[in-house]
Amino acid sequence: MRTLVIGGVAAGTKAAAKLKREDRSAEVILITKSSDISYAGCGLPYYVGGLIETEEELIVNTPKKFEGLTGVRVLTGREAFHLDAEAKYVQARNLANGEEEVYSYDNLILAVGASPIVPDVPGMRLPGVFQMRTPQDAYAMRAYVEEHRVKRAVVVGGGFIGLEIAENLQVRGVSVTVIDMMPQIMPNVLDPEMAAYVKKHLQKSGIRIQTGTALKAVLGENEATGIQTDQGTIQSDLIVVSIGIRPNTAFLKDTGIKMDRGTIVVDEQMRTSLPDVYAAGDCVVVKNRITGMSQWSAMGSSANYEGRTLAQVLTGKDKTYPGVLGTGVVKLPGMNVGRTGLTEAQAREAGYDVETVLAVTDDKAHYYPDSDSFATKMIADRGTHKLLGIQVVGAGAVDKMTDIAATSIAMDARLEDLENLDLAYAPPFSTAIHPIVQAAYILQNKISGEMVSxxxxxxxxxxxxxxxxxxxxxxxxxxxxxxxxxxxxxxxxxxxxxxxxxxxxxxxxxxxxxxxxxxxxxxxxxxxxxxxxxxxNDVKVEGVKFQVSPEEITRVKALGFLQDKRTSNCFNGRVITRNGKITAEESRVIAEAAEKFGSGEITMTSRLTIEIQKVPYENIEPLREFLANAGLETGGTGSKVRPVVSCKGTTCQYGLIDTFHLSEMIHERFYHGYGQVKLPHKFKIAVGGCPNNCVKPDLNDLGIIGQRVPSVDLEKCRGCKICQVENNCPIGVAKMEDGKLHLDSGQCNHCGRCDGKCPFGAVATEMEGYKVYIGGRWGKKVAHGHALDKIFTSEEEVLDIVEKAILLFREQGITGERFADTIDRIGFENVKKQLLSDELLRRKQENLAAQKHLKGGATC
Missing domain, CATH: 3.40.250.10 (Rhodanese-like domain)
Known part of the structure; x- marks a missing residue:
């Protein structure tokens, strides 16, 4: 008996492996278009984010390893293009040499999966546009993020995969906007109010969400630079399109196989309408376990179950696949989301007399250190009390809540069956009355009328x-x-x-x-x-001005909105200008934003950010979205690397270095690149083009000053009675002594004013570079920074020193102290030695992964 399997990811490999275990005499051949089989498709976003470090970790089995483990013959790089069900053979193309091959079968398993939907809009083939379906997609996206130092991304599609990608890009320091053409994220997965709650949480976490927004084009010439939507443009360095998938079934359209909107229709034993042809996985439509209606559930879990059931059927066992509940779970920044069964809308559509409750419960004993809450929406039939569905959000184990509900629904449980369910309890894991049981109690009280809500x-x-x-x-x-x-x-x-x-x-x-x-x-x-x-809920009393809570004041401060203390609900929003330089178009956008969302007034801060004055609390998120469409962002507060301050550099008559170029590199690499890194306190960086110190580099945590180090050639010195070098030295360091020019190198500030002043060429620049000061600050306790002895001669050297200083502060600083305090405590010589070696860089990943300084010390 020869079984041919087409497709080698979840359903195909599971069916093939189980079939060989059930019947060692069976001949099983698996062909697949990809060069990989059995890869962790659901883990791809976490490779992009770096949580999964290596490509090898994504590959569950190689073809050779799978053959050895199972006895299945695996042929990769074969694309099936024709099925003759009457003659019982499949034609495939060998992608390596283009030759056509024929595979006969006794039984055929179609596990061809699905591919991402690619919208037909201009620019979709530009570099920088990605889908997320295969390991190659993940490899290419991560490489692009790293090589192009991506700082802004747009994810098109607010489903599970799109939101997972958004979270993982944010982990890499990328500013992310998610758009979805539907009026909510996770449509048909969550009910609107649950989706709105998740959206609000994501926006609070720094991920911008625009629903009701359709993609019209990808912008750019040689690479993607943004998108055009029906609501405007959004600038971006990376675009991820995750708007759904479609089954890979086009080659079957002339076979007579029964399909439903491109998916293969199967019965409870995974049989198709063609003789001896079976199907499983993302290419099939099964049934909903509650309603019995057709449902497409493209999940790795159901694909595996279907493949296993199918293998048992082929070996004569009386097995059936009962259908799906649409169970799913997703990890988001600071929040997990789980769901199973029917949404309220789906339950009503199916004809149930629906009752719901939204219960907020502790997720474990309230006194346990990492306790939090679940917000659980439970859905049941009012007459029978049959449990129909659940949606859960919270920081804790929403998967456990979801799985208990999925098990209960599968067992046709009523709310009363949950009442005394003997579930595990200990303070680190749950509450004495389990949260799902509490939700069932509350819903029972509502149905009985004991609680009116x-x-x-x-x-x-x-x-x-x-x-x-x-x-x-x-x-x-x-x-x-x-x-x-x-x-x-x-x-x-x-x-x-x-x-x-x-x-x-x-x-x-x-x-x-x-x-x-x-x-x-x-x-x-x-x-x-x-x-x-x-x-x-956002609870407001009619006719009463909304009061912003202290917790919200703290939260929006982290987004760059500081309360105007003359008001109860207005904030001054800081717009980041990179280094004090913005374009004319950006300036117009900021001015328009000030008129539209604030008082119309704009001020500059001492850190060269622009403040839009008196933004009402309810305008904060609309303002941030408006600015994001122009590539602008708010921020600049908290225990993090702050926006860099720069003088005008070479545009000043004394300027020695291109401060705008260097400061913009620092901004991208450290303000953005370290945007999620918590430090003991704020870390301020200033770049000055010369020793005039207009931006006070030595009063910042780290200051960089342009240098032009002179040298004196005494053989060329004529001992002039009036020395032009001496006359032009602004600090009086250059002096004629004993008929020769003397320049005190210990006092010289390397301003470069003496270069070329001697008509005989006695003074020239020996070295151009940068002096770095560490540990300065101003404010309540002023401290001048310590200068490192070395003059750094390249921008890369300076960037390395900046990074090492940040890493040292994070690793060895105590929460709440400034960098100056850290240096005083452990000693300048100690710090200098560490900064001039590379040990801090070697410990970088370990340092950044440590859970430190979660409550920082910066107050503004």
Whole structure:
């Protein structure tokens, strides 16, 4: 019995390997278009981000290794182009030599997978445009990011893969914008309010999200420089297109095989409509395990299950594949997202009488060090209490919540079946009553009427209009709300009528439910609990000016927005100018942004950033999106490398070096390249073109000053009565002594003013370069930097010194102290020795990976 398998990633290799294990006598041949088989497709984004370090780690099995382990014959570089189901053979092209080959079979397994959808827009073939499907895609993207020092990227597509790529590019210090033509990210995966919550979190994490935005073109001539959308242009060095995939089934269109929108239709035993032809993986449509309706679920997990089931069927076992639940999980910056089963919209469409709840619970014992919260949306049928779906977001193990729900749905569980589920408990792992059980309790209370509530979706649609908001937090939190101390309520509450519409809001929802329960006993008939409370919702009281919380003030400060203390909700937004130099077009954009989102006023900071004045809190994200479309960003605060300050360099009459060029290199390599690196405190860099020190380099954590070191040729010195060199020395270091010119090298500041002043050529420049000062600062405690002895003669030398200084500060600084304090504590000679060696660079990756200085010391 010969079985031919077409496709060598998940479903194909799983089916082939299992088939050989079930029947060692079976002849199994696997052909695949790729040169790789069995690669970790879901791990590709993490290779781009560097979490997976080597290419080899992505390859689960090589063809040779797979043949040795399984006994399957593997032929790579073969592209199938014709199937004759009646004669039972497949024609394939050998991509190495172009020859056509014929493979006969007794049973055929189609596991041809799917390929990325490439939109038909101009510029898609430009260098710098990538998809993410194969190891070669990941290798090429990572190499491009490193070689081109990519600092801005656009990801087209807000699904799981697109968001994983966005996270991993951000890890590499790339500024990322995600666009999606749908009105939400993760469409058909999350309900709109859950997607909106994730979007808000991503934006807070520094990833810009633009939904309802369609790609129209990729911009650039020799390489990609940005995109054109139906909302405007976005500048970018890298474009990743992740808008979906389509099955690789075009070669089957004349075979008569039954298909549904390009996917192969199979039964529960993975049989197609053609005799002895089976299919599995991303190229097939199966059924939804709850509704029984067709569903395409292109997941590595389901592909493996399908392949295994298929192999057992081929060896005579009575096995069936029951279908999918659409289970998935994704890791995002500071947040994980999991889901299984039906969304609320899908459940309603399927005809269920739907009830939902949004429950915010602790993800483990609240006193355990890394405890956080889950926001869980649970979906059930109101009449039968059958669990239909779950969506979970949080910093912790959302996969565990999702998997428990998937198991329960597969077992046709009702909410009551979750009530006393004996799940694992210990403080590092869970709460005594498991979070998923708590969510089931809350949904049961809602269905029974014990809790009357309003969902976040209803609140967002304005259902709370006309309600009096009651703040049930431990301490007053909501501006303009009626505050009620839960612990003191023993009867009717003064000022609250028993029949008026009351919305109860606390931090997570529990205290509101407790108060509702108590108020019912005292005759209140119209109280409603806001599900998700303040944790999930932006709660505002009608007619009351919104008050920004201290936590939000701190968060937006990290984005470059400092509160204008004359107001309650306005901020001054710092626009990064790289080194004080911007284009005329950028200047126009900033001016327009100031008028559109702020007061119309602009100021300059001492660090050469531009501040847009009085930006209302609600305008912060729209402003950042507006600026991002022009390639501009906000920031410049926190315990990080700060934007570099530069003088005008060679445009000044005394300038010795091209400060704009050097400072822009520093900006890209360290402000951007180290953008996610937490330091003990802020780290300021200044570049001066000459010893005039206009930008005070020696009062920065690290200062660079242009140098022109002179030399004196005494044989050419004529001992002139009036020495032109002496007359032109601005600091009086050059002097005539005993009839000859003397220049004190210890006092000379290498300003270069003496070069060429001697008519006989006695003084000339011996060396041009850079002096580096470390450990300066101004402010409450002024310190002048220490100069390193060496004059550095190339920009690369200077960049290395800057990097080593940052690495030393991160490694050996104590959280909260400035670089000057670190140098004083461990000694200048010690620091100098380390900076002039390469040991710090050799420890770079270990240093940057360490979880240090997570709470820095910078206050502005």
């Amino acid at each position: 309003m969902t976040p979706a209803e609140y967002a649609r304005g259902k709370a209009k006309g309600y009096k908001v009651v703040d049930v937090c431990p301490n007053p939190q909501i501006a303009g709300a009626v505050y009620v101390d839960l612990s003191t309520v023993n009867g009717a509450i003064e000022g609250l009528a028993k029949d008026e519409k009351i919305l109860l809001v606390c931090l997570k929802g529990k205290r509101s439910y407790f108060l509702q329960n108590r108020l019912k006993a005292y005759g209140y008939t119209n109280t409603v609990v806001l599900e998700g409370a303040q944790y999930f």
